[in-house]
Amino acid sequence: MPQLAKQDRCTGCMACMNICPKGAITFVDDKEGFLQPKIDQSKCIDCNLCEKTCPEMATQFHWNEEPPAVYAGWNKLDRRISSSGGAFSSIARFVIERGGAVYGATLDDKLNCRHIEVDTVEGLGRIRGSKYIQSSIGLTFKAVKKNLQADRYVLFSGTPCQVSGLLSYLKKDYPKLITMDLVCHGVPSNTLFKKYVEKLENRLEFAENEHVTNYEFRRRDGWGESPSISTTGSNCRKIKGVNGLYMSAFDKSAIFRLSCYACHYAKPNRVGDFSVGDFWGLGHQGVPFKHDMTKGVSLLLVNTEKGRSIMKALDESNFYEQRTLEEASVRNHNLTKVSRMPNNRNEVIEAFMDDEKSLDSIEDMHHLIDKSLKARLSALSDTLGIYDLLKKIHNFIG
Numbered sequence: 001m002p003q004l005a006k007q008d009r010c011t012g013c014m015a016c017m018n019i020c021p022k023g024a025i026t027f028v029d030d031k032e033g034f035l036q037p038k039i040d041q042s043k044c045i046d047c048n049l050c051e052k053t054c055p056e057m058a059t060q061f062h063w064n065e066e067p068p069a070v071y072a073g074w075n076k077l078d079r080r081i082s083s084s085g086g087a088f089s090s091i092a093r094f095v096i097e098r099g100g101a102v103y104g105a106t107l108d109d110k111l112n113c114r115h116i117e118v119d120t121v122e123g124l125g126r127i128r129g130s131k132y133i134q135s136s137i138g139l140t141f142k143a144v145k146k147n148l149q150a151d152r153y154v155l156f157s158g159t160p161c162q163v164s165g166l167l168s169y170l171k172k173d174y175p176k177l178i179t180m181d182l183v184c185h186g187v188p189s190n191t192l193f194k195k196y197v198e199k200l201e202n203r204l205e206f207a208e209n210e211h212v213t214n215y216e217f218r219r220r221d222g223w224g225e226s227p228s229i230s231t232t233g234s235n236c237r238k239i240k241g242v243n244g245l246y247m248s249a250f251d252k253s254a255i256f257r258l259s260c261y262a263c264h265y266a267k268p269n270r271v272g273d274f275s276v277g278d279f280w281g282l283g284h285q286g287v288p289f290k291h292d293m294t295k296g297v298s299l300l301l302v303n304t305e306k307g308r309s310i311m312k313a314l315d316e317s318n319f320y321e322q323r324t325l326e327e328a329s330v331r332n333h334n335l336t337k338v339s340r341m342p343n344n345r346n347e348v349i350e351a352f353m354d355d356e357k358s359l360d361s362i363e364d365m366h367h368l369i370d371k372s373l374k375a376r377l378s379a380l381s382d383t384l385g386i387y388d389l390l391k392k393i394h395n396f397i398g
C-alpha cells in the first residue's frame with residue numbers, strides 16, 4: 001500500500017495522480033475545501049510510483065544551487081494588462097514565437113481555477129493575472145511531457161510546489177522545458193473562494209439569476225490591489241471593505257493550505273528557471289530606480305543557465321534592469337520567509353465555509369480588515385486617484 005504525503009504536508013501538486021499508470025488516484029475536497037489525494041485500492045497495483053514521485057515523500061524539492069540574478073522591469077506590450085510588469089508574458093511570448101505551448105492558471109466563468117494550455121498570443125489573456133486560489137493541475141503534467149517528447153518548447157508557470165511536482169514527474173531535464181515559479185504567499189482553496197463569492201452575492205443583494213462571472217484579484221492597471229467583479233448583469237466594479245474580505249484574509253495568511261505554513265520554497269534558491277513577483281522594495285535599498293514605476297514593475301529572478309540564455313535572446317519589447325537580491329527581499333517576505341499561521345486560521349476558514357455565516361459576521365468575529373491610519377490613507381489615495389501622482393513624485397526624487 002503506497003504512502004502519500006500527510007494532509008498537513010501535501011501541497012496538492014498532483015504529481016502522484018499524473019504518474020499513476022492505473023488512474024487509481026483522484027482528488028477530493030477536505031473539510032476546508034482543499035483537494036487531497038485518494039487512492040482507489042481496487043485499481044492500485046502497488047507499483048509505488050506515486051510515493052517515489054511525491055516531492056514530500058521523496059524529500060526532493062528541486063532547489064537550484066546557484067543564487068538568482070535579479071531584474072526589475074516589464075514587457076512593453078503587456079505591462080498594463082499584467083499583474084506586475086508582465087515578466088510572465090516576456091517569457092511566454094518567447095515560447096509562443098517558437099511554436100511552443102504555455103501552461104498557466106485560468107479562472108472560468110463558474111469560478112473554477114485550473115491549469116490550461118495555450119499556444120497563441122491571444123490565448124495568453126486567459127492565463128494572465130494572479131488568481132489567489134489554488135489552481136487544479138489535473139493531468140497537465142502528462143500534456144507537458146507529450147509536448148516535450150514532440151520536441152516543442154514548453155513554458156510551465158505555477159506556484160513553486162507545482163513546478164517541483166512537475167520536475168519530480170518528468171524525472172529528467174528537457175532542453176526545451178522552461179519553468180517559472182511565483183514568489184508565493186500561499187493558497188486558499190477554490191471551494192472556500194466560491195463560498196465567499198456566494199456570501200458576497202448575498203451581501204450585494206443580487207437578483208436570483210445574477211451571478212459573479214469574473215473576479216479580478218487585482219485591477220490590472222499598475223500595482224493596484226483592489227479586487228473587482230463582473231457579473232451576469234453588470235460590467236466590472238471594484239469591491240472594497242467587507243465586500244473584499246477574502247483578500248483581507250489572504251493578505252493576513254489566514255486561509256492557506258496547511259502545507260503553505262511549512263513551505264519548502266520560501267527561499268532565494270528557487271525551483272524554476274525563472275521566478276516572478278512584484279518588486280515592492282524597488283528603489284528602497286541601494287541604487288534608485290530612475291524609470292516609470294506607475295504601471296507596475298515585475299521582479300524577475302533568473303535562476304539557471306537556461307534562463308540566462310533566454311534572457312539574452314529577449315527582443316526589444318522587453319525592458320529589464322539588473323538589481324540586487326537584498327533589494328528584492330526587503331519588502332517581499334516570501335522570498336526568504338514562510339507565511340506565519342495566525343492563531344485564528346482554523347476558525348476563519350470554518351466561518352468562510354459555513355453557509356450560515358455572512359461576511360459581516362465573519363469580519364465582526366475576526367477583524368480581518370486593516371483599519372490602521374496607513375491602510376485608510378492608502379485606500380483614500382487609491383479612491384482619489386492620487387496613487388499614480390505619488391509614485392511619479394517618488395520616481396522624480398529617486
Ligand SMILES: Cc1cc2nc3c(=O)[nH]c(=O)nc-3n(C[C@H](O)[C@H](O)[C@H](O)COP(=O)(O)OP(=O)(O)OC[C@H]3O[C@@H](n4cnc5c(N)ncnc54)[C@H](O)[C@@H]3O)c2cc1C
Pocket residue numbers: 081082083084085086087088089103104105106113127128129130131132133134135157158159182183184185186187276277278279298299332334
Ligand atoms: C497564489 C499566489 C500568491 C502570490 N504571492 C506573491 C507574493 O507573496 N509576492 C509576490 O511578489 N508575488 C506573489 N505572487 C505573484 C504575483 O501576484 C504575480 O503573479 C507575478 O508577479 C506575475 O506577474 P506578471 O505581471 O508577470 O504576470 P501575469 O501576466 O499577470 O501572469 C500571472 C502568472 O501567474 C500564473 N498564476 C496565476 N494564478 C495562479 C495560481 N493560482 N496558481 C498558479 N499560477 C498562477 C498565471 O498562470 C500566469 O503565468 C503570487 C501569485 C499567486 C498566484
Ligand code: SF4
Pocket residue numbers: 002019020021022023024025039043044045046047048049050051
Ligand atoms: S502504487 Fe502505483 S498503481 Fe497504486 S496508486 Fe500508486 S502509482 Fe497508482
Ligand code: SF4
Pocket residue numbers: 004005009010011012013014015016017037053054055056057165
Ligand atoms: S505528489 Fe503532491 S499531491 Fe500527491 S501526495 Fe505528494 S504532495 Fe500531495
Ligand code: SF4
Pocket residue numbers: 011159160161162184185186187257259260261263264265
Ligand atoms: S506557499 Fe509553498 S506550499 Fe503553498 S502554494 Fe505556495 S509554494 Fe506551494
